[in-house]
Amino acid sequence: MGVQLGIIADDFTGGTDIASFLVANGVKTIQVSGAESIDPFDLDVQAIVVSLKSRSNPVNEAVAQSLQALELLKTIGARQVFFKYCSTFDSTAQGNIGPVTDALLDALNEDFTVICPALPVNGRTTYQGVLFINGVPLNESGMRNHPVTPMTDSNLVRLMDVQAQGTTGLVPVEVVERGVDAVTEALAALKAAGNRYAVLDALNDQHLSVLGAAVAKLPLVTGGSGLGGAIARSLPDDVKGQQTAFTPKSGPAVILSGSCSVMTNDQVTDYKTKGPFLAVDVDRLMTSPHGYDEEVLGWFTEWSGSVPAPLIFATSGPTEVQRLQQTYGSAESSHAIEKFFGRIAVALVDGGVQRVIVAGGETSGSVTTALGITRFEVGDPIAPGVPWVRSLDGRVDLALKSGNFGTVDFFSQAQ
Structure with a gap:
């Protein structure tokens, strides 16, 4: 079956976050910490999550770590790379999401990807490119006071344009409502117009399922665990592994x-x-x-x-x-x-x-x-x-x- 998804997560909890959604959707997953400490391991899995500590590092460190993780995923033949960041985006005008996305695109010889942090089950939704937290714009939520990445803007199009190398388009919810083919056509049109990124609206899990199917063949996808779970749902059953859950310990x-x-x-x-x-x-x-x-x-x-x-x-x-x-x-x-x-x-x-x-x-x-x-x-x-x-x-x-x-x-x- 091989590794279907190779995930680069920008922090440890982000790695466990997306790993849980993959497992819940039938994708056998291993999570590893850092790309530099990996020795050979059993590849009878469909997803490997590489958890980094790159969310709030200086940009050059975040890029270097992410490219190292990418090389690991390329050597094991991951069919799609997913750059996972938080559903609250956690990236100011100085980065790191834009610069890392650009570096991954360049390393893969690609020129287009999507931006989708939405996680409706946890109250994170995107409408007209604006990220909401439980119905409140991101920059009006508690994230405006974040000690490391204070979020003073909630418009993902503006956030990407200010910190990344290309221009950003939008696939609005009205298009998502029309289904997979409509989203696929919208993405193609945005790419043809010269955009490097496309922000994806999503208000519920049904929207994410449409988006997951629409981006399932993109070499590089970026977003939150909601989109990761949706991509996992779109995979055929015959490429998913049998999950064996463990019972948590009962000790101290x-x-x-x-x-x-x-x-x-x-x-x-x-x-x-x-x-x-x-x-x-x-x-x-x-x-x-x-x-x-x-x-x-x-x-x-x-x-x-x-x-x-x-x-x-x-x-x-x-x-x-x-x-x-x-x-x-x-x-x-x-x-x-x-x-x-x-x-x-x-x-x-x-x-x-x-x-x-x-x-x-x-x-x-x-x-x-x-x-x-x-x-x-x-x-x-x-x-x-x-x-x-x-x-x-x-x-x-x-x-x-x-x-x-x-x-x-x-x-x-x-x-």
């Missing part, structure tokens, strides 16, 4: 939350009424970190094995985030928090923790990197876009949650 668990999204703030607030919690003292971490890890681990030991599991969080609202950034620097404070969670995760897993629930893409990347996990088996979803994954050595199960994903009681659901 911990929740590590680094995301400062609106939803994660709500999830932390909810969980504080249900289980033990510890707020990370970021000022202490930045000014006098000696001995702080040991203090946190000592606190965890008091609650080890408790049900519900202990929560350790650096999640905070926009005012506190702004204070920390102004005091210590945005990159410096984020880096210190990520490294802290990585160290804590290693110590806890070494000490017997079997389930690690992580909130935030950057935090998830730090945790998996610190644990040295490069390959995952993808299991059943906890919430749309958030599956359980298991390291292929069977050592630990992880739930890697994008900041804005899940309902308010996600931390309880995961357990």
Whole structure:
């Protein structure tokens, strides 16, 4: 059967997000972390997701990582390449989605692709090229205060035009409503008119199914997990593999939350009424970190094995985030928090923790990197876009949650 889809995800939770939609639609999937650490593995799969940490890197680093991932996917014969980014787009005028898309197109000797972050099941829809979050334009949602990629525009056509090399057209919802052939014709017309990208409107899963079938033969597709799942649905049954889900472990668990999204703030607030919690003292971490890890681990030991599991969080609202950034620097404070969670995760897993629930893409990347996990088996979803994954050595199960994903009681659901 061979590898039908090769996915380049710009962060770790983005990788698990699209992997869960592929698995749910019958596509046997392996997820790997980073392109540089891959050794030969069983290719009896239909999709391989390469999870990078390139969403908020400098543009040149994001491009280099993505091209390295592309080379890996080309060597294993992936029939279609999918550049996966967040359903909230998470890309300012400085990049990285536009530059990475351009680099992938050039490397594949292609000159046209689509832009489709829509994920209606999680409230992300696109209408007339404008991205909405639960009915609110992106730039009016909580994403306007994102500490790393503040979204001050919701028009995907403008966002691409300002950060990419070509011009952007639109396939409006009225065309999508007319079906696969109409979308195919619209894409051909936009390409013939000299556009390099086409933003795709989508208000519901039926629209995504139409779009998935229409772009199934494009060498390069870009978008969110909704379009990835739709492409998986369009594949013939005889090229899909048999899925074998695993049962999550039942041993000691911990929740590590680094995301400062609106939803994660709500999830932390909810969980504080249900289980033990510890707020990370970021000022202490930045000014006098000696001995702080040991203090946190000592606190965890008091609650080890408790049900519900202990929560350790650096999640905070926009005012506190702004204070920390102004005091210590945005990159410096984020880096210190990520490294802290990585160290804590290693110590806890070494000490017997079997389930690690992580909130935030950057935090998830730090945790998996610190644990040295490069390959995952993808299991059943906890919430749309958030599956359980298991390291292929069977050592630990992880739930890697994008900041804005899940309902308010996600931390309880995961357990």
